[in-house]
Amino acid sequence: MxxxxxxxxxxxxxxxxxxxxxxxxxxxxxxxxxxxxxxxTIKDTISITAVGDIMLGSAYPNKLGLPPDDAVNSFQQVQDDLHGDVIFGNLEGCFLNQGKSTKCSDTSGNSCFAFRMPERYAGIYKAAGFNLLSIANNHVGDFGAAGRKKTTAILDSLQINYAGLTSHPFAFFEKDSVKYAFCAFAPNENTVSINKIDSAKALVARLKSQADIVIVSFHGGGEGAKFEHVPRRNEIFYKENRGNVYAFAHAVIDAGADVVLGQGPHVTRAVEVYKNKFIAYSLGNFCTYGMFSLKGSNGFAPLLQLKINAKGDFLYADVISVKQDRINRLTKDENATAFKKMAALTDADFPGHGLRFENGQILLKSDLDKVPVQ
Known part of the structure; x- marks a missing residue:
């Protein structure tokens, strides 16, 4: 029968x-x-492409902060590399056509940073392939409730998954019969707190009970070249507790997270595999225009193409290094600066880490002979 x-x-x-x-x-x-x-049964290999901060241009305090091509070519140089089951980035700002900042006055000049991307720019993210965005950061609230409300409404209309606000703490979505859960954390007002680790663990455990793969994002840590290393303590920056990202990442994996993706420092940081799960502690400035500092380490970032298995365990990752400057904007970096920096910082911060960095790939040393170099 x-x-x-x-x-x-x-x-x-x-x-x-x-x-x-x-x-x-x-x-x-x-x-x-x-x-x-x-x-x-779900697919044997899941592809997650992840990048750091993205802000394509701000019309505040005036339109001089918008790129000359109206941002349409922002991802042109890396478009072929933005592919996978999940394509993730951190939305550093809000989508809003008009309005005054609740953080900065019109006369603040260069001492205050408020990012208001034109609403039409959201379609550029969609066209580039992004299907998952974190909105847990220190700029999503630059224009108050109006900016947050408009941003979430636009992302909903484009069917781009997102999370990170206290009003939108998590998201579920499905791709090729794999059910994903996503949650994002930051130390900022109206975002889900990175500093309430017990609450974060409870949320992740609940999501894991309902999904195959749980992806966690955090926006935390100090900012700039002085904060390249991962300290195992709370990071205080401008008198604000930006979280203990090491303790946070390990705690959410203990609770069931499969992948942890960090941003916030605006520079590349180390990576780690903990209990077979992958952690990127900072993916840096990926595509940012206007008032972002791109000096030194701030101008280089990884484009991470991560492979995990059906259990969420790390298999390997390809890293494409990119760079930015005021004239050429986002381009590939033939010198692989971000990849080399990631390798050096991982060696320094996590001695005995069990990873091998070679030819733009991150491999488990035990699996070196099993993964073909591409």
């Missing part, structure tokens, strides 16, 4: 069983029916 016929017959005879045999026997019969159903 086919499974579908058996299941239908079972449904028809359940009432009789209830009256004649009692609840215990019915429960046993239901278990047999369930066991006869096909088990869910």
């Amino acid at each position: 086919k499974t579908s016929q058996f299941t239908l017959l079972s449904l028809l005879i359940f009432p009789a069983l209830m009256s004649c045999l009692g609840n215990n026997v019915v429960a046993e019969h239901a278990s047999v029916v369930q066991d006869s159903l096909p088990k869910k």
Whole structure:
């Protein structure tokens, strides 16, 4: 008898069983029916492409902060590399056509940073392939509730998944029969707090019970070249507690997270594999225009192409190094600066890490001979 016929017959005879045999026997019969159903299987290899901060140009305090091509070519040099099941980035700012900043005055000049991308720029993210964005950061609230509300409404309309606000702490989405859960954290007002680790663990555990793969993003740590290393303590920057990113990343993996993706320092940081799960501690400035500093380390970043298995365990990653400057904007870096920096910082911050950095790839040393170099 086919499974579908058996299941239908079972449904028809359940009432009789209830009256004649009692609840215990019915429960046993239901278990047999369930066991006869096909088990869910998901793909062997899942591809997650991840980048750091993205802000394509701000019209505040005036339109001089917008790129000359109106941002349409922002991702042109890396478009072929933005592919995978999940394409992730950190949305550093809000989508809003007009309005005054709740953080900066119109006369603040260069001492205050408020990012308001024109609403039409959201379509550029969609066209580039991004299907997952973190909005947990220190710029999503630059224009108050109006900016947050408009941003979430636009992302909803474009069917781009997002999370990170207290009003939108997590998201579920499905791709090729894999159910993903995503949550994002930051130390900023109206975002889900990176500093409440117990609450973060509880949320991740709940999401893991309902999804195959859980991706966690955080915006934390000090900013700039002085903060390239991962300290195992709270990072205080401008008198603000930017979190203990090491403790946070390990805690959410303990709770069930499969991938942890960090931003915030505006520079590349180390990576780690903890309990077979991948952590990127900072993916740097990926595509930023206007008032972002691109000097030194701030001008280089990785484009991470991560591969995990059906259990969420790390397989390997390809790293494409990119760079930015005021004239050429986002381009590939033939010197692989971000990749080399990531390797050196991982050696320094996590001695005995068990990873190998070679030819633009991150491999487990134990699996070196199993993964073809591309």
